Amino acid sequence: MSSLGATLSDSVVITKRNLIKVKRVPDLIVFATLSPIMFVLLCRYVFGGAIDLPPGINYAEFLLPGILAQTVVFGSTVTGASIAEDLQKGLIDRFRSLPMSRAAVLIGRTVADAGLNVISITVMALTGLAVGWRINSSVLEAAGGFLLLLVFAYAISWLMALVGLLVRTPEVVNNASFMVIFPLTFASNAFVPLESFPSVLQTFAEWNPVSTVVQGARELFGNTVPGAPVPDAWPLQNPVLYTLLWTAIILVVFVPLSVRAYRRTASR
């Protein structure tokens, strides 16, 4: 078997293993979807009346792409915690003692977590539709919007994989990633328009890839108003391109780093 073929078949085996866990522990799915649903409802009805939006767009349409982005980015933190758990339980030792591809455990993990993200994104989109969100674009563009969210989250999964391999304790991985993910998603245009931010924070938010994922998704879902002001910053003017650039950079950096960490790790 060629080494690419071997990597692929090993990755399929590992992906399957990870998805079986989702099937056996339905709580995982229930909570992965309940909290975003709650989030949609809370934001829609708590912030909904308080946030100034340009005329012609309702808050549900503004909010949904933002919440979708936040959810998939949070969803990708699961990767780190799961890998740390496998390390703790000695499973990574077992895999490393097998003549299997050195990348397959990480590929199988990130792909399975992307699968989880597909599920939660679907549930949230349906909830969104129920509270007033609408897709005002073509099917192809809308599909592009979902894809953009998932691809960006997939890249974050690889970053989280490295965190999991280095930090090694699931609880610590969770806390560490929340410390990074919370500021990244809140210091963005996900929940409120950037105009209300102080200037330094506004500049950060304009270059924050989470903002461009959100902006890109809004454009692809048709949740923007023609003529409504988009900040002049280049990333927000080219949100899809900027997001894909970030995605590529994260993957180019963190796939090799994570695989290298995997080769060297061993539970203690």
Place this chain on the structure above:
Amino acid sequence: MSDAIVVEGLVKRFGATTALDGVDLTVTEGSVLGLLGPNGAGKTTVVRILTTLLVADGGRAEVAGLDVARDADAVRAAIGLTGQYAAVDEYLTGFENLEMVGRLYRLSRAEARTRAGELLERFDLTGAAARPAKTYSGGMRRRLDIAASLINRPRVLFLDEPTTGLDPRSRLAMWDFIAELADGGTTILLTTQYLEEADRLADRMVVIDRGRVIARGTADELKAQVGGERLELTVTDATALPGMAEVLRPLAVDEPQVDLAGRRLSMPVSGGAEVLAEALNRFDGGLAQIVDVGLRRPDLDDVFLALTGHAAEVATTDDDAPEAEAVPTGGVR
């Protein structure tokens, strides 16, 4: 017969700590080597290096004729590893666990399934095959873990403390499984803290402490290093012991030890049952106060205490020497 495992001058450091300080050992093909040592001696580090999980800082190791550093993938295809913690996926069933490992050894789906079925049966897990491993007892998990390491019919099997944490019944069952594997011709390197386990399963033993080999040989050779048999007797009244020691001294090959608190006398002898009979003869009328008397051969616990006591003597100052010397007398048993 050739050697399935050859280790020469193995060195491993973790930061400032030297975990292995020049370990040499060989395991003849088809035999069982017991790697003994206290916690932190370096047993697991040896296993990790031989199973390609860790890279050594010095020395050389070959498993199944392959260099563990240069031919890591070929080594992985030839070995099986059962680590200290049962490395099974709790959410998969027993069958799924084995099928997964089989697939990762690049067996075809059909082969992986057949092999999984065979091994489940062999390890008495057929009834639990369709249940997630989460529901298994500790002993069942260990069995599943060993089964997983056998999927590819490894030439060399590494068992890192395979019975730690098991209840006595599961431990006995595990011993039977391991003995059966050894009879089938698998080369096994077994680490353990339990001397009884090594005594029962291993053909040869290597004792390590603080990253160095401090003794090696068969169980009998190690026992002979500590000394031969001892005569031990326990009495009802400790004040009689010094007098008895005087009476028995001519029969001993070394000074008798008296343990007043334990109401016990112990002395090295040679000559077996004749010495025992002679000793009892000398008491004649005083037999009534003897609670227990017998000859005892040293077991591996004695060996271990003696060896690690000796190691402490070498490593530390002279002040420790009398204490270390006192250890082998075994007065505290």
